[in-house]
Amino acid sequence: MFLLMKEAILNIIPGSPVLSALIFIIVLDIVLYMARKPVHRGIKSISFILKNAMRITSHSVLLAENQLQKRNRDVLLAAGIDATERLMEREFRRVEETLKRDLEGYPAIQRNMAELIAKIDEDYRISTEVPPSPPEWVKVVQSVSIIPASDTMVARMLGEIRSTLIQQEKNALSTYRESTSKRHSMLRKMMPYWRKLSETLAHVDASISGILKRSSHIDRQIQDFEDIRKGSEKAVRTLSSSSMTQFTISGLVLLIALGGAMVNFNLIALPMSEMVGGASFIGPFKVSSISAMVIILVESAMGLFLMESFRITRLFPIIASMDDKLRRRIMVAAFILLFVLASVESSLAFMRDRIAADIQSLRSALTGLEPQEPTQASWIPMVGQMVMGFILPFALMFVAIPLESFIHSSRTVLGVVLAWLLRAFAYLLRLFGNIVKSFADFVMAAYDLFIFPPLWLEDLVKGNKVESDNSDIGSDPEVIKDVITFKDENSVSAEKNDEDGDDTGVFETVKKGKNDKK
Amino acid sequence: MKKISHAFLLFSLFMLTSCFQTAQNHTRGVYMLLDTSGTYAEEIQKAQSIINYLLGTLQPGDTMVVARIDSGSFSEKDIVAKATFDSRPSVANKQKRVFLQTIQDFASTVKGSKYTDISGGLLQGVEFLNEKGVGKKVILIYSDLQEELPKGHVRDFPMELSGFVVVALNVTKLRGDIKDPKQYLDRIEYWRDKVESNRGEWKVINDLDRLESIFE
Numbered sequence: 001m002f003l004l005m006k007e008a009i010l011n012i013i014p015g016s017p018v019l020s021a022l023i024f025i026i027v028l029d030i031v032l033y034m035a036r037k038p039v040h041r042g043i044k045s046i047s048f049i050l051k052n053a054m055r056i057t058s059h060s061v062l063l064a065e066n067q068l069q070k071r072n073r074d075v076l077l078a079a080g081i082d083a084t085e086r087l088m089e090r091e092f093r094r095v096e097e098t099l100k101r102d103l104e105g106y107p108a109i110q111r112n113m114a115e116l117i118a119k120i121d122e123d124y125r126i127s128t129e130v131p132p133s134p135p136e137w138v139k140v141v142q143s144v145s146i147i148p149a150s151d152t153m154v155a156r157m158l159g160e161i162r163s164t165l166i167q168q169e170k171n172a173l174s175t176y177r178e179s180t181s182k183r184h185s186m187l188r189k190m191m192p193y194w195r196k197l198s199e200t201l202a203h204v205d206a207s208i209s210g211i212l213k214r215s216s217h218i219d220r221q222i223q224d225f226e227d228i229r230k231g232s233e234k235a236v237r238t239l240s241s242s243s244m245t246q247f248t249i250s251g252l253v254l255l256i257a258l259g260g261a262m263v264n265f266n267l268i269a270l271p272m273s274e275m276v277g278g279a280s281f282i283g284p285f286k287v288s289s290i291s292a293m294v295i296i297l298v299e300s301a302m303g304l305f306l307m308e309s310f311r312i313t314r315l316f317p318i319i320a321s322m323d324d325k326l327r328r329r330i331m332v333a334a335f336i337l338l339f340v341l342a343s344v345e346s347s348l349a350f351m352r353d354r355i356a357a358d359i360q361s362l363r364s365a366l367t368g369l370e371p372q373e374p375t376q377a378s379w380i381p382m383v384g385q386m387v388m389g390f391i392l393p394f395a396l397m398f399v400a401i402p403l404e405s406f407i408h409s410s411r412t413v414l415g416v417v418l419a420w421l422l423r424a425f426a427y428l429l430r431l432f433g434n435i436v437k438s439f440a441d442f443v444m445a446a447y448d449l450f451i452f453p454p455l456w457l458e459d460l461v462k463g464n465k466v467e468s469d470n471s472d473i474g475s476d477p478e479v480i481k482d483v484i485t486f487k488d489e490n491s492v493s494a495e496k497n498d499e500d501g502d503d504t505g506v507f508e509t510v511k512k513g514k515n516d517k518k
Numbered sequence: 519m520k521k522i523s524h525a526f527l528l529f530s531l532f533m534l535t536s537c538f539q540t541a542q543n544h545t546r547g548v549y550m551l552l553d554t555s556g557t558y559a560e561e562i563q564k565a566q567s568i569i570n571y572l573l574g575t576l577q578p579g580d581t582m583v584v585a586r587i588d589s590g591s592f593s594e595k596d597i598v599a600k601a602t603f604d605s606r607p608s609v610a611n612k613q614k615r616v617f618l619q620t621i622q623d624f625a626s627t628v629k630g631s632k633y634t635d636i637s638g639g640l641l642q643g644v645e646f647l648n649e650k651g652v653g654k655k656v657i658l659i660y661s662d663l664q665e666e667l668p669k670g671h672v673r674d675f676p677m678e679l680s681g682f683v684v685v686a687l688n689v690t691k692l693r694g695d696i697k698d699p700k701q702y703l704d705r706i707e708y709w710r711d712k713v714e715s716n717r718g719e720w721k722v723i724n725d726l727d728r729l730e731s732i733f734e
Binding site for chain 1: 542544545570571573574577578579580603605606607608610611614615618
């Protein structure tokens with residue numbers, strides 16, 4: 001087809017291919033010059049439609065992204081409120097426990113202290129020292145002592161008095177010492193009471209300090225709670241970062257748990273074929289493999305229920321909101337099932353060892369080797385497998401904690417990722433629209449370049465200087481009219497909605513053209 | 519909570535779709551033809567290693583048959599040992615031990631036959647495996663592929679080998695092949711043509727160290 005056309009063009013004037021080609025180019029130039037306006041209009045229209053479509057779509061995508069951001073924020077704040085509520089609840093519970101433990105016996109402590117103080121007071125009162133009163137007859141002795149010493153009678157009397165005094169002094173001193181000793185012993189007895197009192201006070205002081213510390217912690221959390229409730233940027237940033245961290249950590253722990261589950265699976269897949277048969281398939285999977293996987297999943301589910309009934313996780317609010325009696329029953333049921341399944345796994349691990357030994361023996365026979373005698377140490381892997389089979393289900397039980405964390409944080413993280421993707425998509429749409437517009441400008445410029453001789457002649461005829469931007473069709477009043485009409489009909493509303501104001505579409509071009517014309 | 523229910527729904531859908539695929543048969547059936555004619559009877563000891571490999575490879579639910587190629591192989595009497603392994607691994611292992619013993623007994627007492635009816639054995643294998651209804655059907659021909667039929671035996675008939683993999687093992691070179699290798703190539707080409715024209719898949723494995731390609 002192309003060759004035929006080429007043949008026809010080069011034979012417009014038979015025998016003169018160059019002249020034929022020249023004539024063809026001139027005719028083509030004239031035809032293209034005549035078709036210039038509709039072609040430019042067509043290209044402009046297509047680019048306008050595509051650019052506008054991209055812009056509107058981009059705008060819609062950005063709106064969706066905004067909605068998603070809002071939703072993410074709501075989810076994040078809700079999660080934050082929930083987490084803070086949990087923390088506060090825990091703190092209140094601790095305070096309650098402290099109050100119960102330490103201050104529940106406060107009246108008893110108080111009574112004890114009052115009794116101790118009363119005892120101490122009484123002992124103190126008893127132990128007060130009463131100074132011995134001077135004897136009344138001292139004045140009589142004084143009077144007698146004034147009498148001159150020459151009187152023997154007096155001298156004998158004084159001597160008698162002296163000896164009596166010495167005797168009485170001795171007696172008084174002895175009595176005083178005895179009473180002082182008693183007081184001292186009483187004061188000594190008071191020592192443990194003082195110590196006990198001091199200890200009780202120190203204990204009360206520690207309890208009060210603990211409660212004060214907790215209350216300051218609660219104050220801080222209430223402040224956080226208030227921030228989250230108000231939806232402050234700081235709270236959102238903190239929660240977002242925390243959510244990302246939680247997502248990463250819980251994802252890693254889940255991967256570790258997956259590894260554990262795979263080990264568990266390999267431990268019981270072979271012996272399961274002894275129970276359910278190794279020749280049945282469901283789809284591309286062996287029934288024995290599926291059964292082993294189901295056992296592991298059921299164990300995980302039981303572990304999940306157990307953690308739920310302990311109120312450690314809250315994936316099933318119905319379990320958390322059950323009354324304690326029913327919840328405890330579920331706990332016991334889940335534990336019994338888990339224990340039974342763990343025992344089954346342990347026995348399957350034992351069976352696996354036997355089957356593996358049998359297969360090994362057959363392989364030895366097939367390869368012509370003598371079957372190996374079981375060594376003394378051969379029971380070690382068997383016991384190891386059995387222990388693993390029993391322990392792993394209980395270990396997998398704790399997967400519920402990272403699972404809950406992963407599910408909660410993934411809501412936020414996925415939302416953020418999706419929002420980012422939407423933003424990128426909106427940017428790409430905008431970029432594509434602008435590329436289309438620029439490409440249309442380029443095509444029109446190339447078109448005009450191809451027909452530059454008639455354009456140049458047109459300018460000469462009009463007596464105007466060739467304009468620098470020959471491709472700008474906006475300067476043509478007819479085109480302006482057409483394009484404005486087209487625009488008014490199709491996309492004025494879209495233009496209004498464009499908040500960015502960076503639209504370099506036809507409207508501006510047309511306006512510019514109008515101004516240039518003026 | 520919503521996500522858990524979605525995951526559960528997906529898992530249920532997966533299980534349902536898997537159940538619909540149960541029609542797919544995963545069992546394998548191997549029918550091994552042992553050439554006991556002439557000098558090839560000496561190669562029977564080597565065949566034992568192939569049988570051992572197969573016994574070690576086949577899984578519970580699979581079927582294995584070893585039959586001899588003699589003057590008239592289209593007969594159940596030529597079946598030396600056959601077993602469909604139980605779905606329980608322990609029972610399957612016992613069956614394999616019995617199978618191994620039977621083959622060892624056969625190898626120690628085998629006598630060379632005058633003729634080599636490969637086509638009859640092939641047809642017997644096709645019928646047997648079709649009757650068993652196994653998923654993957656493999657016929658192994660442990661022979662030099664030199665067919666020699668007694669007078670009056672007709673073996674020029676079409677066979678339905680669709681779904682069968684026919685593997686020629688240890689195709690030894692005869693004296694004439696050394697002088698004229700074209701005879702050997704023609705012999706292999708004849709059997710390839712015979713199998714492929716009946717819509718079967720043809721393989722030749724002379725290196726017994728790469729037996730794993732039987733099931734590839």
